[in-house]
Amino acid sequence: MCPPPPLLLPPSPLLRHPHLPPKPFPRRLPPTLTQRENEMLPMLEGLSEMVEKVWSDDTTSQLEATVQFRRLLSDEKNPTVIKIIRADVLPRFSDFLSRHEHPQLQMEAAWVLTNIAASDYTLLVAECGAVSRLVELLESANANIRHQATWALGNIAADVPTCREIVLDHGAVAPLLAQFREGMKVPVLRTSTWALSNLCFGKLPAEVQVKPILDIISQLIHSVDEKILGDACWALCYICDGVSDGIQHVLDAGACPQLVNLLMHASANILLPAITVLARISSGDDAQVQVLVENNILNYLAPLLARNYPKSIKKQACLIVSNISTGSKDNIQAVIDADVISPLIFLLKTSEKDIKEEAAWAISNAASGGSSDQIQYLVSRGCLEPLCNVLTYQDADLIYTCLEGLQNILQAGEVGKQGQESTANPYAQFILECGGLDKLEDLQEVDNDAIYKLVMKLLECYWDEEVSDDDPNLPTSNDSAETVETASEDAAQPTEPSASPNERI
Numbered sequence: 001m002c003p004p005p006p007l008l009l010p011p012s013p014l015l016r017h018p019h020l021p022p023k024p025f026p027r028r029l030p031p032t033l034t035q036r037e038n039e040m041l042p043m044l045e046g047l048s049e050m051v052e053k054v055w056s057d058d059t060t061s062q063l064e065a066t067v068q069f070r071r072l073l074s075d076e077k078n079p080t081v082i083k084i085i086r087a088d089v090l091p092r093f094s095d096f097l098s099r100h101e102h103p104q105l106q107m108e109a110a111w112v113l114t115n116i117a118a119s120d121y122t123l124l125v126a127e128c129g130a131v132s133r134l135v136e137l138l139e140s141a142n143a144n145i146r147h148q149a150t151w152a153l154g155n156i157a158a159d160v161p162t163c164r165e166i167v168l169d170h171g172a173v174a175p176l177l178a179q180f181r182e183g184m185k186v187p188v189l190r191t192s193t194w195a196l197s198n199l200c201f202g203k204l205p206a207e208v209q210v211k212p213i214l215d216i217i218s219q220l221i222h223s224v225d226e227k228i229l230g231d232a233c234w235a236l237c238y239i240c241d242g243v244s245d246g247i248q249h250v251l252d253a254g255a256c257p258q259l260v261n262l263l264m265h266a267s268a269n270i271l272l273p274a275i276t277v278l279a280r281i282s283s284g285d286d287a288q289v290q291v292l293v294e295n296n297i298l299n300y301l302a303p304l305l306a307r308n309y310p311k312s313i314k315k316q317a318c319l320i321v322s323n324i325s326t327g328s329k330d331n332i333q334a335v336i337d338a339d340v341i342s343p344l345i346f347l348l349k350t351s352e353k354d355i356k357e358e359a360a361w362a363i364s365n366a367a368s369g370g371s372s373d374q375i376q377y378l379v380s381r382g383c384l385e386p387l388c389n390v391l392t393y394q395d396a397d398l399i400y401t402c403l404e405g406l407q408n409i410l411q412a413g414e415v416g417k418q419g420q421e422s423t424a425n426p427y428a429q430f431i432l433e434c435g436g437l438d439k440l441e442d443l444q445e446v447d448n449d450a451i452y453k454l455v456m457k458l459l460e461c462y463w464d465e466e467v468s469d470d471d472p473n474l475p476t477s478n479d480s481a482e483t484v485e486t487a488s489e490d491a492a493q494p495t496e497p498s499a500s501p502n503e504r505i
Helices: 037-045 047-054 059-073 081-086 090-096 103-117 122-126 130-137 143-157 161-169 173-177 186-200 210-220 226-242 246-252 256-264 268-282 286-294 297-306 311-325 329-337 341-350 353-369 372-380 384-390 396-416 426-433 436-445 449-462 481-492
Strands: none
Touching (some): 059 081, 090 130, 103 130, 161 186, 186 226, 256 286, 286 329, 297 341, 353 396, 396 449
16 A cells, blocks of 8 residues: 555644644545546446445455445545445445455455545444444454554544544544554554544543553654654644643653754644644643743744744744743743743734734733843843834733733832932833833723723823823812822722733643
């Protein structure tokens, strides 16, 4: 058998929370036999005769017709699947899978079902009784039959969740894991890894043991073959999402050091799944995030942010830095020491809007929790003006986090001016000069109570004399002193949003 066609790179995941969108799976068809249309037409005209042979009691006729069906289905662009479905031969092909005395017939029947499972009629294959027999064929003594059964189950699992659940319910995981053995041919190893990745997608049933799966995958991520490596990384990504404590399971399997090393891989087909797994891990608890820091992930992220890598990879890198920056001041210092801040600020100034937003999260989180020295470093790298521009974005959580960052920067400015001859807050002055004050005043019109109160607090604390007297949101001269005092106290204690925007998963 020839190797599967090339693996298609899945669409770039784009969302920040709660999870990145699922990856549509490639439908791997078995090798296409070159057929001219004038060779296909006689087969279609003889479809009724082929059906008769399939349902006959003569094994030779059954095999001959099954081969003809397989050839018809091997042309990916041939619209004959529906005609074959209507001929009601799927149950017969399913029966052929149990003909252990005729391995060639088993092989051809599995091939036919593999191709139909790669069409829009996957569910019919899953429900025709073939799955249990395909799982049984994973233990066949014939290596080619095992390979074809793996391929068929991979295509079935690649469809809707119902199909994947049918494969899992028939106990496919254990015999599939048994396929991974010493001396496997690369095409077979590719197909098995791909099928295993498909089975890991979504929420795994409680009865499926994750450790044996991870024992295999933690070896596969050291492969030199890109197709094997990419599918193994996607499988880790799915386990992080689809299993209770999935992130910890992946870390316990010892996968983190190699995943970080893969950030140096030359192919985007490997970088994307590897950095996506690491982004999942960065959304875990403090101890799990610390594992990333201890494996020096930040030193690997700096080049990804600074050089010409695909947008999807840059966004994931920004997200990881953002989640690390929500931790301790030590983590923020690690971000600074890795020279990540300057490329982040460059992205915040110059990139497309969606990358700017990811970079804004990272800089805002670092500014929100940084020490005075760390704030001074951020400002020296030019963070203030682009942070002020974030105040015009539509994401309320991001705006609030940015405001918290600006608040911490302004507080550091107050500390820094002590003992200086000038009484002006240098950071407040710069925000005024770059148009940030106008953007803050515009936010008084936003229909968000937490944002409004934090904005009012900043305006009253740092630009009291700059605020316009005719601002309709400020108390009028007829208001009582008690009303003014109450408003001031309310503004000094902003209500937090219902969900913390800082850490993103």
